[in-house]
Amino acid sequence: MEFRNLGRSGLKISEIAYGNWLTHGSQVEEDAAHACVRAALDAGITTFDTADVYAGTRAEEVLGRALKGQRREGLEIFTKVYWPTGPGVNDRGLSRKHIMESAHASLRRLGTDYVDLYQAHRFDYETPLEETMRAFDDLVRQGKVLYVGVSEWRAEEIERALKIADEMGFDRIVSNQPQYSMLWRVIEEEVVPLCEREGIGQLVWSPIAQGVLTGKYKPGEPPPAGTRATDDKGGADMIKRFLDDDLLTRVQNLRPIADDLGLSMAQLAIAWTLQNPNVSAALVGASRPEQVADNVKAAGVKLEEDVMKKIDDVLGPVVIRDPSLTRSPSKRP
Template sequence: MDFRHLGRSGLTVSRIAYGNWLTRSSSESEETEHACVRAALDAGITTFDTADVYAGGRAEESLGRALKGERREGLEILTKVFAPVGPGRNDMGLSRKHVRESIDHSLRRLGMDHVDVYQAHRFDLSTPLEETMEALADVVHSGKAHYIGVSEWTADQIRSGHALARELKVPLVSNQPQYSALWRVPEAEVIPACEELGVGQIVWSPLAQGVLTGKYLPGGAWPEGSRATDSNDGSAELASWLNDDVLSRVQRLRPIAADGGLTVAQLSLAWVLQNPNVSAAVLGASRPEQITDNVKAAGVELDDEVMARIDAVLGPVAHRDPAATVAMSPRSAGWRLA
């Protein structure tokens, strides 16, 4: 496993992080979850990403149990706050009330006294940014988190939040955007702003919800048990990718991957990790062997020719519009988790 500093902070994270978003929101058993966590640890992964809203809080609980007995100082634990976690008007968002209550609930579920990075899951349009940043600063100053981060904030929002964080003397060190060879939205504005500010990316969906594994074939039925066939496991996230043009292009990655002795998934992960502002890529898994196989992408260096070949294949269908990073109210029915 390779490691990298998270932005310009002193915190190092594993280049592949383990995340329990969609896979742990489905009917997967806790036994499988623990086997995946064990595979991640055996592969050298030390960075684990979750959120209060995943599986209604059960994801944090399961992760905490799976990591029980591990040396806490050897792990980097990240969780998030923003999404509705209850029926009340204040059970959501980034108000002082919700942030301060949510960190306590997350720590209880994880069975830990602190997390390493506490992340604002989205930008809250309904709460003053000053209130949010002061509440996150309180979390750090109380010792319940070492650093703060954000997820899917625009470049302007990151700049504003970072300026306030500096005033409050708390380290805003990370952003968690969707990023893959098919979703290049952060490249135009978010990544340049973060490079300037010293904020690192911990990216989600580096395999485009599994499309960049090559398992979905054009014109064919979806593999049994795959995310595309599970209405409870985020299949709606795949809709924009499951067309013959995209899937045919992904199949054209096979000879490129084979030339480097890689699978399509490993090639796709290595592509993401070539970006110097990407500190880590978050991977989920429904089987331990997926972790074991995919971590082999860490440390792979793709030369300029290979990067150009990938871009020639996927570039015409990649999403790049910065406007796709949008702020949403925590009360919005359609906001996406990451």
């Protein structure tokens, strides 16, 4: 396993991190979830990412139990706050009330006294940003949170938060957690340049595009049974943006590149995200231990410039069909 600093902070994390969004507490049984966590630990992964909202708070509980007995100082445990975790009007968002209550609830579920990184899961347009930043800073000063990050924030939102932190003497944001893959490169235009300048690292989720970049989805064929595209717990809605026959054909054309390098297609996709110097870690999930063992082999892989160009040439401009998700053609920084 290779390790990188989280942004410009002194915190080192495994460049392949384990995330449990659509698995723990929902897609797989607890025994299988524990086996996946053990596989991650055995592979050298020390960084584990979750969120209070995953599986209706159950994902944090499962992860906490799976990590019980491990040396806490040797782990980096990340979680998030924003989405609803209860029926009340204050059981959501980034108000001081919800942040404080959610942080304490997450610590209980995870079975730990502190989290290494606490992330704002989305931007809250209904709460003053100063209130949010002060609440996060108070958690840092209390020792319950070591570092603060965000997830899926726009460049201008990150910039506003940095300005408030500098003006008010708060701890600065050290990370952003965006979706990023060969097929989803939105952050390259504005977010990455800002974050490179400000010392903020990317913790990228879905580096294999919900499984599309493994090559298991074939053009002109129905999705294989038991895959993300047939899941009724949120996965199918997310992946359908990529299930276009033209796009799937281009993905299949990546296979010779992976074969030449001795990599699986998933390993190639994960390694591709890690070539971006602003990426601190690629988050991978798993429903089976062997998936972890396969994905972790992307750690330390160096893709030469000619390989990166071949990938660009094969994929060409990628246009998402859903108008609400359309982005400009892909381009590598």
